[in-house]
Amino acid sequence: MRKLDRRSFIKTLGAGAATLCWPLLSFADDKSPGKSRPNVLFIAIDDLRPELGCYGSKHIKSPHIDAFARRGIAFDRAYCQTPVCGPSRSSLLTGIRPDKRTCNIWDADKFAPNAVTLPQAFRQAGYHTISNSKIFHDWEQAAKRSWSETPTGHDNHADFFDPASKNFVKGPMHGPFFEGPDVPDETYVDGQTCAKSLKDLRRLAKMDKPFFLGVGFIRPHLPFYAPKKYWDMYSREDIAIAENRFKPKNAPDSLKVHPEIQWYHDRGIKYNSLEFHTTARHGYYACVSYVDALVGRLLATLDELKLRDNTIVVIWGDHGWHLGEHNFWGKANLLHNATHAPLIISAPGFQGNIRTDRIVELVDIYPTLCELAGMKLPGHLEGTSMAPLMENPKRQWKKAAFTRHGNGFTVTTRDYTYTEYGKDAQRMLYDRKKDPSENENVAEAEEYKETVDQLSKLLDGQI
Numbered sequence: 001m002r003k004l005d006r007r008s009f010i011k012t013l014g015a016g017a018a019t020l021c022w023p024l025l026s027f028a029d030d031k032s033p034g035k036s037r038p039n040v041l042f043i044a045i046d047d048l049r050p051e052l053g054c055y056g057s058k059h060i061k062s063p064h065i066d067a068f069a070r071r072g073i074a075f076d077r078a079y080c081q082t083p084v085c086g087p088s089r090s091s092l093l094t095g096i097r098p099d100k101r102t103c104n105i106w107d108a109d110k111f112a113p114n115a116v117t118l119p120q121a122f123r124q125a126g127y128h129t130i131s132n133s134k135i136f137h138d139w140e141q142a143a144k145r146s147w148s149e150t151p152t153g154h155d156n157h158a159d160f161f162d163p164a165s166k167n168f169v170k171g172p173m174h175g176p177f178f179e180g181p182d183v184p185d186e187t188y189v190d191g192q193t194c195a196k197s198l199k200d201l202r203r204l205a206k207m208d209k210p211f212f213l214g215v216g217f218i219r220p221h222l223p224f225y226a227p228k229k230y231w232d233m234y235s236r237e238d239i240a241i242a243e244n245r246f247k248p249k250n251a252p253d254s255l256k257v258h259p260e261i262q263w264y265h266d267r268g269i270k271y272n273s274l275e276f277h278t279t280a281r282h283g284y285y286a287c288v289s290y291v292d293a294l295v296g297r298l299l300a301t302l303d304e305l306k307l308r309d310n311t312i313v314v315i316w317g318d319h320g321w322h323l324g325e326h327n328f329w330g331k332a333n334l335l336h337n338a339t340h341a342p343l344i345i346s347a348p349g350f351q352g353n354i355r356t357d358r359i360v361e362l363v364d365i366y367p368t369l370c371e372l373a374g375m376k377l378p379g380h381l382e383g384t385s386m387a388p389l390m391e392n393p394k395r396q397w398k399k400a401a402f403t404r405h406g407n408g409f410t411v412t413t414r415d416y417t418y419t420e421y422g423k424d425a426q427r428m429l430y431d432r433k434k435d436p437s438e439n440e441n442v443a444e445a446e447e448y449k450e451t452v453d454q455l456s457k458l459l460d461g462q463i
């Protein structure tokens with residue numbers, strides 16, 4: 001058999017799965033008038049890992065997202081295609097996987113300059129499309145063709161409002177890594193994004209065509225800035241820190257921590273000290289609860305306007321995050337915590353309060369939304385519509401997800417995370433069934449030789 005490159009293989013894999021499911025689906029009439037199509041509320045939460053009440057985390061206060069999950073389907077095994085904000089979004093929003101040429105490209109214009117983007121496809125289908133704050137990371141040309149109105153940017157996400165924070169400035173863009181002043185929600189950019197989105201919803205509800213409203217929340221992305229009341233939802237002494245504050249045993253040199261948190265001032269707290277771990281977790285959790293409250297307002301307004309029954313709602317994170325596991329803070333690596341993302345979808349006509357443990361990828365969101373809205377799928381898409389899985393969450397589905405970062409290629413299966421790094425052939429295998437925290441790389445262990453061989457072939461598209 002000719003050895004396909006990874007990208008061709010993955011495309012083939014996706015097409016195969018789609019063919020398998022196609023006859024079971026019912027499509028809306030593609031020529032139906034625009035207003036008969038469902039609206040889309042597309043909520044991106046930056047750097048949110050699947051550590052929420054609805055994902056089984058009892059220590060996190062996320063009541064609004066949890067309530068939303070009870071009305072939709074939660075995907076327990078959703079994976080990004082690259083664990084960095086801009087490239088992940090470029091892939092998701094164009095429906096194209098990162099290849100060697102594009103894997104670290106932040107700018108959707110350079111990633112796939114001619115691709116019909118997800119919002120563009122909806123715009124072409126008669127939707128009014130709006131982007132508030134961070135949907136694309138960089139988007140000048142993509143924005144022109146994707147959105148019906150000029151998008152609001154996300155440049156002021158690091159502004160600080162605690163007067164004390166001016167004493168902890170590390171650079172022109174970087175103040176302290178956390179603050180929690182007693183200010184209204186609208187002081188920070190996410191509160192403003194929410195307020196504008198609520199106004200937009202009221203305006204869109206009166207339009208004679210359906211809408212695609214993209215709402216991008218910046219938090220819990222660094223810096224951990226949230227109003228005091230969200231910090232107060234947690235007691236510092238109750239915050240449990242990561243137990244595995246060490247690099248995985250036998251990890252290759254290619255596995256590196258991303259330094260992002262150290263770009264910000266540490267406020268005198270020693271990096272990776274116990275106090276640092278506790279404080280940083282507290283800040284992340286406060287930001288999650290802040291954004292959760294804003295999500296609650298969006299959904300309450302959707303209900304008030306009686307739009308929920310005709311609106312697809314998607315909540316997604318662009319990748320995972322390390323909260324001190326392995327003494328890592330951030331993304332940009334190929335361990336499970338960095339590639340595993342939250343994804344919850346509710347759609348008219350689909351049962352709520354269900355979840356699936358089948359493997360899906362963020363590149364699947366584009367075809368899914370097109371199908372749920374009864375639109376034709378653009379031919380360039382490399383993901384697979386999850387609509388059949390939403391109908392039957394236990395059906396047979398993808399056996400693996402694929403992620404790239406730099407020269408690293410990762411395949412994630414139900415039980416394993418396997419990575420190969422470039423020409424120097426460094427590799428990592430984590431047996432997540434035995435070692436869910438990924439504390440020991442067993443790629444070179446004799447007992448895993450056969451597993452490595454199989455996963456390597458899977459990565460190369462040979463099986």
Ligand SMILES: [Ca+2]
Nearest residue numbers: 046047085318
């Ligand atoms: Ca991000």
